Amino acid sequence: MVSIDGLTGIWDTLLGAQPDPPPLLVLLTGVGALVVVSAGRPWRVARNAVTIAHEGGHALAALLTGRRLHGIRLHSDTSGLTLSAGRPTGPGMVITLLAGYLAPPLVGLAGAGILGGNRITLLLWIAVALLLAMLVLIRNVFGVLSLLVTGGLVLAVSWYAAPQVQAAFAYTGVWFLLLGGIRPVVELQRLRASGRMPASDADQLAGITPFPAFFWVTMFALVNLVVLGFGAALLAGPALTGYGLTG
Numbered sequence: 001m002v003s004i005d006g007l008t009g010i011w012d013t014l015l016g017a018q019p020d021p022p023p024l025l026v027l028l029t030g031v032g033a034l035v036v037v038s039a040g041r042p043w044r045v046a047r048n049a050v051t052i053a054h055e056g057g058h059a060l061a062a063l064l065t066g067r068r069l070h071g072i073r074l075h076s077d078t079s080g081l082t083l084s085a086g087r088p089t090g091p092g093m094v095i096t097l098l099a100g101y102l103a104p105p106l107v108g109l110a111g112a113g114i115l116g117g118n119r120i121t122l123l124l125w126i127a128v129a130l131l132l133a134m135l136v137l138i139r140n141v142f143g144v145l146s147l148l149v150t151g152g153l154v155l156a157v158s159w160y161a162a163p164q165v166q167a168a169f170a171y172t173g174v175w176f177l178l179l180g181g182i183r184p185v186v187e188l189q190r191l192r193a194s195g196r197m198p199a200s201d202a203d204q205l206a207g208i209t210p211f212p213a214f215f216w217v218t219m220f221a222l223v224n225l226v227v228l229g230f231g232a233a234l235l236a237g238p239a240l241t242g243y244g245l246t247g
Helices: 004-015 023-038 041-064 091-116 120-135 141-160 163-180 183-193 201-208 213-242
Strands: 068-074 080-085
Touching: 023 041, 023 163, 023 213, 041 068, 041 080, 041 091, 041 120, 041 141, 041 163, 041 183, 068 141, 091 120, 091 163, 091 183, 091 201, 091 213, 120 141, 120 163, 141 163, 163 183, 163 213, 183 201, 183 213, 201 213
Parallel strands: none
Antiparallel strands: 068 080
């Protein structure tokens, strides 16, 4: 059994602020995340995290707009599918379709805000809680395994790793979500242009709004770039100040 003192210690660890990470760590994790997003094979593996955030965005938007959520499927090729029922047109459907490509950098921005208060352990535990909540919505074996492996890794780092390792892991993850929101939009337009993705989120939005699919692809890109800018300022601003590179 866990004693009251033990529970208090866990609670204090969860809500307490950790020491400021070295500025070099913040910058190097950003560079590392950029390398992963830019590379071929590492991106294909790490893209699963972006897909989880993408489909989680669809699911959350569906629930918030009153649609009936039937489940989520995650596939080994890093694609995914979120099924919901409700009106096929209208604001609820538009918001649900919009949420996918916007979710990864927005999640990253929220993470950057938490890291700005040095709540590194709290961020990791929130990530575990969100993955567990999403797990009950998964409807295929690969999706279950993907979430269990991802959640288990985050939990292990939060529970066993030293503070500096936790910081490096958390900052890398947040940088990756911020930066990783851009490449899928580029890939989306490339696939659309070659005719290999005729039923994309952008095309579905074009079918229920007056705006063409390219308008929505452009909007995804612009919003994600703006969110990346804000998130990068939250993460790298204090580090650059520490090196005397900002005013």
